Amino acid sequence: MEKRFIQKTGEELSLLGFGFMRLPLKEGTQEIDKAKALDMVDYAKDRGINYFDTAWMYHEGNSETFAGEALSRYDRSSFNLADKMPLMFVKAEADVERIFQEQLKKCKTDYFDYYLLHNICTEHLKVAETFKIYEKLKEKQKQGQIRRLGFSFHDQPELLRDVVQRYDWDFAQIQLNYLDWEQQNAHEQYRILEKKGIPVNVMEPVRGGTLANLCPESVLIFKNANPAASVASWAIRYAASLSGVQVVLSGMSTMDQVKDNIATMENFKPLVTEDYQVIDKALLAFKSAGTVPCTGCRYCMDCPQGIDIPKVLAIYNNYLSGKARKAPTYNFLFEMEYKILGEDKQAHHCVQCDECLEKCPQHINVSHWMKEIDKVHKENSPK
Numbered sequence: 385m386e387k388r389f390i391q392k393t394g395e396e397l398s399l400l401g402f403g404f405m406r407l408p409l410k411e412g413t414q415e416i417d418k419a420k421a422l423d424m425v426d427y428a429k430d431r432g433i434n435y436f437d438t439a440w441m442y443h444e445g446n447s448e449t450f451a452g453e454a455l456s457r458y459d460r461s462s463f464n465l466a467d468k469m470p471l472m473f474v475k476a477e478a479d480v481e482r483i484f485q486e487q488l489k490k491c492k493t494d495y496f497d498y499y500l501l502h503n504i505c506t507e508h509l510k511v512a513e514t515f516k517i518y519e520k521l522k523e524k525q526k527q528g529q530i531r532r533l534g535f536s537f538h539d540q541p542e543l544l545r546d547v548v549q550r551y552d553w554d555f556a557q558i559q560l561n562y563l564d565w566e567q568q569n570a571h572e573q574y575r576i577l578e579k580k581g582i583p584v585n586v587m588e589p590v591r592g593g594t595l596a597n598l599c600p601e602s603v604l605i606f607k608n609a610n611p612a613a614s615v616a617s618w619a620i621r622y623a624a625s626l627s628g629v630q631v632v633l634s635g636m637s638t639m640d641q642v643k644d645n646i647a648t649m650e651n652f653k654p655l656v657t658e659d660y661q662v663i664d665k666a667l668l669a670f671k672s673a674g675t676v677p678c679t680g681c682r683y684c685m686d687c688p689q690g691i692d693i694p695k696v697l698a699i700y701n702n703y704l705s706g707k708a709r710k711a712p713t714y715n716f717l718f719e720m721e722y723k724i725l726g727e728d729k730q731a732h733h734c735v736q737c738d739e740c741l742e743k744c745p746q747h748i749n750v751s752h753w754m755k756e757i758d759k760v761h762k763e764n765s766p767k
């Protein structure tokens with residue numbers, strides 16, 4: 385298993401981490417299939433994975449309980465356990481202590497190796513400030529109940545800059561993969577953390593399975609380049625090849641995924657120039673398959689109405705490919721990404737001036753798509 389040596393603490397982390405957010409479920413239910421999940425944990429642990437990640441709301445609160453059950457069978461010093469303060473559920477100062485104590489109990493531990501402020505965004509940052517959450521957790525770190533304090537992040541780079549200036553962090557967790565590198569500004573987020581010397585935990589390296597289930601054209605490109613490698617392994621290697629990354633978290637749902645990811649990390653080969661070219665080609669084919677053929681070149685910008693045309697189209701393309709694959713959360717993900725983009729950049733501002741049509745090298749009828757996308761948003765958003 386490929387490891388990362390953490391200079392500050394002198395410890396070694398497995399570059400592949402096991403996320404407990406998409407554990408196998410008993411057929412037709414939302415209940416974790418414990419027997420299968422425990423087998424997966426044992427297999428992973430036996431092969432050197434020593435980083436496990438859970439959170440308050442995963443599996444409707446049952447992920448932490450599962451983590452406690454699964455990991456308490458092992459010597460506590462043989463693994464790293466990560467958990468998170470759910471900022472969205474903190475409504476009063478007392479909630480911080482209550483939630484933290486409950487998490488320790490559920491996880492059957494008296495400390496967390498890695499602890500994060502979960503999903504920092506503008507709104508949650510205000511919660512953190514109002515209830516002095518960072519300060520409270522820092523105190524817990526001094527008392528030994530938290531070894532490393534960090535945060536997870538899904539918002540814009542400007543906010544990330546602010547967050548890393550404001551507080552001192554041991555690590556940060558961002559969504560990073562070869563699709564979001566441009567689309568969600570993951571490259572900018574990565575650079576901000578790299579410049580600050582903050583180690584990066586990667587979440588969604590396979591983008592919730594999207595990058596393991598690409599269109600046939602993209603799959604062919606990957607298979608031609610390396611018939612033995614799985615499609616998902618390209619995405620795992622992409623994230624793992626970045627030098628500032630200490631853990632690539634994969635929310636694995638089947639034993640096959642566990643075996644495949646472990647095989648990738650046991651014989652880890654960082655990407656080389658030719659590999660990046662293969663990924664670019666496959667990504668282009670994916671973006672063009674049944675979706676709006678936007679390449680993200682931004683030649684159409686600026687839109688006089690302030691719409692972020694390439695980003696709106698990218699979010700819509702994710703929606704379309706999720707829908708085609710019948711991904712269970714494609715509506716929800718669309719709304720989440722659309723909200724993060726910001727109201728002022730959304731499609732409904734389009735006045736059909738067609739200035740962008742003239743500038744687009746792909747001759748995309750953007751104004752038509754803006755109407756379609758607004759329709760999807762209106763259908764999906766809560767009434």
Ligand code: SF4
Pocket residue numbers: 686687688689691693733734735736737738739740741750751754
């Ligand atoms: S057609 Fe719509 S999206 Fe294009 S430039 Fe005009 S307002 Fe902006």
Ligand code: SF4
Pocket residue numbers: 677678679680681682683684685693694697743744745746747748750
């Ligand atoms: S110019 Fe066309 S291809 Fe380029 S980002 Fe705009 S819509 Fe997409």
